[in-house]
Amino acid sequence: MPPLAGQRPPDPADTEASLLARAQAGDIAAFERLSSAYADRLFMLLLRLLGDRGEAEDVAQEVMLRAWQGISRFRGQSSYFTWLYRIAVNEANRALDKRARRPAGMPIGADELQLPDSPLADPSRQAENNELRQALARALAELPPPLRTAIVLRDVEGLSTQEAAEIAGIGQAAFKSRLHQARLRVRAAVGDQALVSSGG
Amino acid sequence: MGMPGRPGDHQWSQQHLSHYVEGELRPRARRRLDRHARNCVDCGRGIRAMRTLVHALQGLDGLAAVRAPATIFDRVRLAGAGGAPSPHA
Numbered sequence: 472m473p474p475l476a477g478q479r480p481p482d483p484a485d486t487e488a489s490l491l492a493r494a495q496a497g498d499i500a501a502f503e504r505l506s507s508a509y510a511d512r513l514f515m516l517l518l519r520l521l522g523d524r525g526e527a528e529d530v531a532q533e534v535m536l537r538a539w540q541g542i543s544r545f546r547g548q549s550s551y552f553t554w555l556y557r558i559a560v561n562e563a564n565r566a567l568d569k570r571a572r573r574p575a576g577m578p579i580g581a582d583e584l585q586l587p588d589s590p591l592a593d594p595s596r597q598a599e600n601n602e603l604r605q606a607l608a609r610a611l612a613e614l615p616p617p618l619r620t621a622i623v624l625r626d627v628e629g630l631s632t633q634e635a636a637e638i639a640g641i642g643q644a645a646f647k648s649r650l651h652q653a654r655l656r657v658r659a660a661v662g663d664q665a666l667v668s669s670g671g
Numbered sequence: 672m673g674m675p676g677r678p679g680d681h682q683w684s685q686q687h688l689s690h691y692v693e694g695e696l697r698p699r700a701r702r703r704l705d706r707h708a709r710n711c712v713d714c715g716r717g718i719r720a721m722r723t724l725v726h727a728l729q730g731l732d733g734l735a736a737v738r739a740p741a742t743i744f745d746r747v748r749l750a751g752a753g754g755a756p757s758p759h760a
Binding site: 499502503506510511513514515518528531532533535536539540600603604607622626627629647650651654655657658661663666667669 | 686688689690693695716717719720721723724725727728729730731737738739740742743744745746747748750751
C-alpha cells in the first residue's frame with residue numbers, strides 16, 4: 472500500500488532485517504531501535520509473569536543485555552520477537568526460581584498483574600468488569616509459573632499455540648496441556664458464577 | 672438424580688471444557704460433551720464460564736497504558752561502552 476499523503480515512506484535502513492544486520496555487526500543504536508519496537512510489550516509480559524514492577528524493570532534490563540550479548544548468534548530460525556520473548560520467559564523463570572529459594576518467599580503481587588482500564592471502554596462496563604479483572608489477577612498470581620506462562624502467552628498475549636510453545640521452550644502438546652490445566656485452575660479460582668454473570 | 676449420559680461423562684466433560692472451547696476435541700468427543708452438557712446444568716454453565724474466561728483473558732489488554740522503563744537499555748549501553756559483543760559472547 473503506498474504511503475498516505477504527508478507520510479514518509481519507511482526508510483529501508485530501518486527495516487527489521489537491516490536493523491538486525493547492523494545490530495549483529497555491533498551497532499548498539501540499531502539494536503535499541505530493533506528491540507524498542509517490542510520493549511513495551513516485553514515489559515508488560517514480565518510484569519504479568521513476575522507481578523512486581525521493580526523486579527520486572529530489573530529483569531527487562533537483563534533481557535536486553537542477554538539479547539545484545541547473544542544477537543550475533545541469532546540465526547533467524549524464529550522471528551526476532553519470538554527469540555526476544557523466549558529470553559524474557561527464561562529470565563523471568565530464573566528470577567522466580569531465585570525468589571522461591573529466598574527464606575520467606577515473596578508472593579507474586581496480584582495488584583501488579585491488574586491492568587489499567589482502557590480509556591475507550593464504557594465506564595459502566597469498566598465498573599462491571601473490574602471485579603472480574605481483580606479476580607482474574609488474583610487467580611493468575613496463584614498459578615505455578617509454568618502454568619502462568621502458558622495462559623499469559625496464549626490467552627492474554629494472544630500468541631498462536633506454536634509461537635507460545637516455542638517461547639515457553641516446550642512442544643505444542645505439552646504446552647496445550649499446561650494451558651488447559653491453567654484455565655481449569657483459574658476457572659475454579661474465579662468461580663463459574665462470577666464468570667457467567669460477567670459474560671452476560 | 673444421577674448425572675446424564677454414560678458414567679464418567681460428567682468428570683470427563685469438566686476436564687475437557689478448555690479443549691472444547693478451543694475447538695480441539697475430535698468430532699466424536701465433541702458430540703459426547705455436547706450430549707452430556709445439554710442435560711447437565713453444571714457443564715452447560717461450565718462451557719459458558721470457560722468461554723467468558725478465555726474472552727476476559729484476551730481482553731486484559733492494558734498495553735497502551737504500560738510503557739517500558741526508560742532504563743531498559745542501561746545495561747546494554749554499559750556493556751557497549753566496552754566494545755561490540757563478541758560473536759562468541
